[in-house]
Amino acid sequence: MTGPSRDVVQAGRVSGGVHIHHGAAGAEGTGARTPPRQLPGEPHRFVHRTAELDRLDGLRTAEGxxxxxxxxxxxxxxxxxxxxALRWAHRSRERFPDGQLYVNLRGYDPGEPLPPLEALHRFLGALGVPAPAIPAEAESAAALYRSVLAERAMLIxxxxxxxxxxxxxxLPGLTRSLVLVTSRDRLSGLAVRDGAHRITLGTLAEAEAVELLRTVTADYRPDDTPEQLAELSRLCARLPLALRIAAERAASRPHLRLDDLIADLRDESALWEALSTGDDEEADAVHSVFAWSYRALPPQAARLFRLLGLHPGPDFGPGAASALAQLSLRRARHQLDVLVGAHVLEQTAPDRYTFHDLLRAYSADQAxxxxxxxxxxxxLRRVLDWYLHxxxxxxxxxxxxxxxxxxxxPAEGVAPLTFAEYDHAVDWAEREHANFLPAVxxxxxxxxxxxxWQLAAVLYNAQxxxxxxxDWLSVGGIGLEAARRLGDRRAQARLLESVGFCNRRVxxxxxxxxxxxxxxxxxEELGDRRGRADAHNALGLIAMRKRDLDSAAAHLTRAVAGFDELGLGHWSAVCRSNLAEVHYQAGRLDDAxxxxxxxxxDHRRRGDDRSIGNALRIASDIHLDRGQPEAALRAADEALEIATDLRDHVMEGYWLLSSGRAQQALGRAAEAQPSYHRSAVLHRRLGDRSREARAWQGTAQVYLASDRTADAVGFLRxxxxxxxxxxxxxxEAAALEALAQAVEPEAPEEADRHRGEALRLLGPFEDPRAAGIRERIELLRRSDGDG
Incomplete structure (x- = not known):
């Protein structure tokens, strides 16, 4: 996510996010980040549909x-x-320089379809809108989405x-973007109300269906005749999905006569007709091919296939599969390979698998x-146990x-993963992130x-x-309600803590x-001294974020005392670091x-890297206020190295603010600007608008020092x-004070208004730092008045 040092961030009149300009070219990026490229991979062995591809090409007007x-x-x-859609999208990517968005709306999945609001949240996040800025109501979120896309050329x-x-x-409204929708229904309302084009995809012509079969089987069964392949295509209703599955089965049995395979498929068709109540020929053909392939699976693979239909998430690995079917990991991998080879399961990456939605539904139906x-x-218990442990x-x-x-x-037959090192644990958490909410x-x-509730509690610390x-707040909400139904007060308190920390971060x-x-x-009700100390630490952090420094100090002092009484030295040291920051915020530098x-x-003795980094960040800020920018930068750099090693963007984004300030104090604008830029990008993705705005303010200070006043003013506003x-x-007062400095040469009256508003905002704060800032602003206003 880090751009080269020549990349600059430019504010001004933008909608939805900061814009980045790369070098002299000035190509506008998307929301201060790389344009989203969300398309799944291009389909393998795609044949024909040339008329439909031409029609899609023809949607573009002469104006482009x-x-x-x-x-x-x-x-x-x-x-x-x-x-x-994917074939055309991949070959047309250059027409959409602002990126591509993709979402599976799961309109025909066995579970609930994806609500539009959830899709909007995903898209807005990918477009750079921080989570707290995304409205909770679908109508407002859709309006924001249209605003963000207004000037972009994207494929959705x-x-x-x-x-x-x-x-x-x-739908993005009047833009240069194109929305492709796939559906089993005609969605006539989109044509009537929104003027949508429609391409109706029928079955393949017989010659095309035969060619698709031949493409898959030629290397294995070169002697199959066109007549046999035509018969097989008719039994598959010439539908590509059914044809590919049938072709894969034929290719995997090169020594079995195709006439025998066709006879087997006819038998499955008869079986399905006996069981089915519908009369849709194409649906029957698909189900017949599914049943044909399913019944051809070895018993262990067939059992795994149907049990995988119970997996709650969008994809899975061998570990979850082994838990569902009570197989060893080695055996699960082998059976997954069998299912991929039978074309009833898709492998999307090493050790990652998913279903086509029809096959997922069929799998669950067979279960x-x-x-x-x-x-x-x-x-289901086994796979949940696997995730939990x-x-x-x-x-x-x-x-x-x-x-x-x-x-x-864990239940019998469940072998949870263990991890040999930190990075392996983080890799797993990132791979499985999309499965956490569905599992709960x-x-x-x-x-x-x-x-x-246990999954919600453990997953908070295993993210x-x-x-x-x-992302975790929905998980936590479900867990909290479960704990309330059970009447488990300790579980409720634990989950409330996590809910509180998540809300503070956004x-x-x-x-x-x-x-x-x-x-x-x-x-308090349970008489749990450790829990009380945890809660006082958390409330102290909130008070500090609100800059109620006396309340923050009171809560944190109680937390330190509580942890000391319990002999919990690590947590006592954490709270002492937090108290140091309270002293720093108040301007009491010696105490800090x-x-x-x-x-x-204390943190160094314990080898607690995360806490070492946070203390170094506070030390960096103190050094800077004492006029020691070299020492400030050394401390910030050591902290950032820790954040990088831990792959922790929360800490990296925050600590980059300290690094940027130290670099700026040393006159290293070329280093400070990328620090602020990356901090803004990280905080935008994380949904922390406050710290993102502080990164904008830091960028503005760099621009002021570089005589780029107009850019600085845009960021400060x-x-x-x-x-x-x-x-x-x-x-807000800090931003207004800096804004006054920026506009004063051209608009002194506006500068005075900003300083007056800053003084009003600072009025309730009584600490030494606030008093010093008020005195500085009042002196400037008197000086301007005398001038």
């Missing part, structure tokens, strides 16, 4: 845009709608849409038919100082409340260090305060330096507005 910018690719299940692929209502909030209810429940093992590396839950042993939801829906805090300070206050009440030096020495929206008077 797309109006109306919506096209629905409709067709029956298995007709190759997604493959066509909405896959597997079930209804017009799923699609309409995701319902062939597995008794108690066996299905047992399989593997996450617990990851927590031991990612958050080793956090208490681990006392878990029941599956536990809730199955009535497994103990699994639901990747760079995970977006807002600037929802009121919600964070309520959660930590409720947690403290429960710990003494506290942070003692805490840093945005920073002041962001802090005002967040109800953060301290940082």
């Amino acid at each position: 845009d797309y109006r109306p910018g919506v096209c629905v690719i409709a067709g029956t299940a298995g007709a190759g709608k997604t493959a066509l 692929l909405l896959d597997n849409a079930g209804t017009d209502a799923q699609v309409r909030p995701l 319902g038919h062939d597995e008794p209810a108690e066996q299905r429940t047992a399989a 593997t996450a617990d093992a990851a927590q031991a590396w990612i958050e080793p100082n956090e208490d681990r839950l006392h878990l029941d042993p 939801r599956a536990a809730e829906q199955a009535g497994l409340d103990r699994h639901a 990747s260090p760079s995970a977006v805090a807002a 600037d929802r300070l009121a919600e964070a305060f309520d959660a930590h206050t409720a947690s403290l009440e429960i710990w 330096a003494a506290a942070v030096e003692a805490a840093l020495a 945005r920073a002041a507005e962001a802090h005002r929206t967040l109800n953060d008077p301290w940082h």
Whole structure:
């Protein structure tokens, strides 16, 4: 995410985010980040559909845009709608310089379709909008989405849409973008109301179907005749999905006569007709091919296939598969290879697998038919146990100082992963991130409340260090409700703590305060001294974020005393570091330096890298205020090295602010600007608007020193507005003071207004630092008046 040092950030009149300009070329980026490139891989062995590809090419007007910018690719299940859309999208990427967005709306999955609001949240996040800035209501989020896309040329692929209502909030309005929608329905409302084009994808012509079969089988069965292949294509209703599965089965049995395979398929067709109540010829053909392939699987592979339909998430690895089917990891990998070879499962990366939505539905349906209810429940318990215990093992590396839950042993046949080093644990957390919320939801829906709350609690500490805090809040909400249903007060308090910390990280300070206050009440009720100390530390951090420094110091002092009484030296040192920051914020530099030096020495003795880095960041700020920029930069650089080693974007983004200030004080603008730039990008992705705005303010100071006043003013106006929206008077006042300095040469009256407003905002603060800033601003106003 780091650009070259020649990259600069430019504010001004932008919608939805900061714009980046790369060198002299000045090509505008997307929201201060690399344009999103979300398309899945291009389909393998794609044949024909040339007329449809030509029609898609023809959507572009002579002016090079797309109006109306919506096209629905409709067709029956298995007709190759997604493959066509991806084929065209990949070969047309250059037409959309601002990137591509992709989402599977899961309109036909066995589970719930993806709500438009969730899709909007994903898209807005990819476009650089921080989580707290995304409205909770779908209508407002859609309006923001249209604003962000207003000047961009993007390709947006909405896959597997079930209804017009799923699609309409995701249409960008009048832009240079194009939306491709795939659906089994015609979505006539989009044509009537939105002027959408429609391409209806039918079955392949017989010659095309035969060619597709030949493409897959030629290297294995060169002697099959065109007549035999034509017969096989007719039994597959000439649908690409069914043809590929049938071709794969034929290719895997090169010594079996094709006539015998065709006879087997006819038998499966008869079986399906006996079981089916529908009369849709194409759907029957797809189901017949599925059944044909399923019944040809070895028994162990067939069992794994149907149990995988119970997996709650979008993809999975061998570990989860082994838990579902009670197989060894080696055996699970082998059976997964069998399923991939049979073309009933897709391998998307090493040790990662997913289903086509039709096959997922068929798999779950077979589990319902062939597995008794108690066996299905047992399989779900096993995979949830696998996630729970593997996450617990990851927590031991990612958050080793956090208490681990006392878990029941995993079910028989479950072999959770263990990790040999920190990076392996983080790799797992990143791979499985998309499965965390579905796993907790599956536990809730199955009535497994103990699994639901324990998964939520453990997954909070087993997240990747760079995970977006807002992503866990839905997980935590489900876990908290499960704990309440169980009447487990200790579990509620623990989850409320995590909910509070997540809300603080995304600037929802009121919600964070309520959660930590409720947690403290429960710990008081239970007489849990450790819990009380944790809650006071958390409330102290919120008070410090709100710059209620007296309250922060009171809470943190109580936390230190509580941890000291319990002999918890690590947490006592953490709170002493936090107290050092309170002293620093108040301008009591000697007290801050003494506290942070003692805490840093304690952290170094314990080898706690994360806490060492945080103490170094505080020390850097103190050095800078004391006029020691070299020492400040050394401390910040050591902290940043720790953040990089830990792959922790939360810490890296925050500590880059200190690094940028030190570099700027040393006159190293060429180094400070990229530090602020990366900090802004990281905080935008993480949803921390306050710290993102501070990065903008740092960039503005660099620009002021470089005589780029107009750019500086743009950033400072945005920073002041962001802090005002967040109800953060301290940082708003700082932005306004800097803005006054920037505009004063050309607009002295405006500068005076900004200084007056800054003084008003600083009025309630009584600490030495606030008093010093007020005195400085008042002196400037008197000086201007005398002039």
